[in-house]
Amino acid sequence: MSNKVINVMSVIDYIEANLTKKLDLEQVAQGVHYSKYHLHRIFSETIGLSIHEYIVRRKLSEAAKLLVFSDCSILDIALLAGYESQQAFSAIFKEMYKKTPYQYRENEAYYPLQLRFILSEKPNLKQRDWQTHIQLAVKEDLPLCLELVYQIVDGFPNLQEEEYLASVGSFIEKKQVLILKEEHLLIAMMAFDRSSGNIEFLGVHPQYRKQGIAKAFLKKLIEEKLTDQTPCITTFREGDKADPGYRKVWEHLGFAEAELLKEYGYPTQRMIFLKEGTDE
Template sequence: MEVQKVVSIETVIEFIESHLDGKLELDTVAAAVHYSKYHLHRMFTETVGMTIHDYVSRRQLTEAAKLLVFSKKSIIDIALICGYESQQAFTSVFKAMYKMPPAEYRELGQFYPLQLRYYLHKEAHNNMNFTSDDIKLATISDIPAWMELVRMVVDGYPYLDEADYLAKLKNSIEKSQALILPLGNIAIGIMAFSYNTGSIEFMGVHPQYRSYGIPKLFLDKLMNEYLPQQEISTTTYRENDKADTGYRNELKQLGFAERELLIEFGYPTQRFVLPIPE
């Protein structure tokens, strides 16, 4: 990925992060960074893996959730602070993403993010050929890079409690159930799995590398070396869930089939299964 392109998107992200307390349309952002909105839309989506609209919406809702838990501001004030024109509009979008209305979320008192700020890497470029041999078992020293990537892909995993996740990650590393694809001091991809259940507990790919076929490399590694001749399963959002940024479609493209509907952390999810190869 071109360094200049990454720098440009970093500038866009910086502008967005500095203006989360207002209405941020594509036209507004494009004018502020001096790009045509069509060029900016394409460049941002290619680099970040989601549209500016989705990124802004998820970031504003995350800031709203933070205010609901850690401030005493009224819901209407929070709605206005986070760029919504009415409490009704804010409540509708918040409920669609957090699966509960703002008042109930506030009463629960447990903050978790829908989307954290993206930090991109200038080292990324288009001419990298990764193979499954580049994937290795993670060690304790990989935890900082691993957690940085977790924060980047939190959109795929609702209800992230970092302290709880970190404890589970250390356990996975100790049991040789955590795989990582490193590039220098960053993680390009990560996967935690279970030998006992054959389940993928967590899989994330750096947004700048989503077009490199990384999930397939991890899946090949898992099937060939760690869970041979074993049914592999994972869970993700249900069909038509507005919180899904493309994870269902990715699993289907990898060959996973839909199974039973579940509820996890209050979220309606669905189990997906990759059948044993014949």
């Protein structure tokens, strides 16, 4: 295991053990006894989020869980999440969840913004011809698909586990799920609808996001699976605070804006593939 991965894992352990406390980069650095500049760099490189972003998303995810599964007052939950007032908590919660804490509680459906990252101890990050290793998924891959979505749940607002498994299982039966595996780790997965050209799901493990894998999946899709369709996808709207960077990825890959939509009550935007780009 590389020193960088060990250091990032220690940061995650520290954050998770102190989620109910007020946390910032300075405190985390002191807690794990590293330079804050060093930590900020290696964490962002490995995870794709800054330490601050990860803390905010994890705290709000735990707060959302309490809103649904506990009788704690919203003020108490705000204080537990490290906010000094219910007003400050409600403002950031609505920015990220598109509902006030009260509306979220009334809806009685929990979904996280961010789950704890579980890092691969021995990621194989050597650049290769990823496209040749992409294959069709089979039903035995479903548990690995669930493990992957836990790592990238930040890109799929309002994701419900049972619905996700049922949907992926259905696409696997139709031979419309592509995967990339590294031994017992699912590096990436794409589910698509052959009739509409819609990419229903594309996720890449955080540690592998700078390896050109998303572009390899898109090329595989266009060249072998959607020969008579134009790929499209729905993603976060411009300026959505909950977007950790997925919209920018799609733009770099060559997708352009189309109509604004709402999916499961969440504001999104459809994007259509125009020309080959890059996901680097």
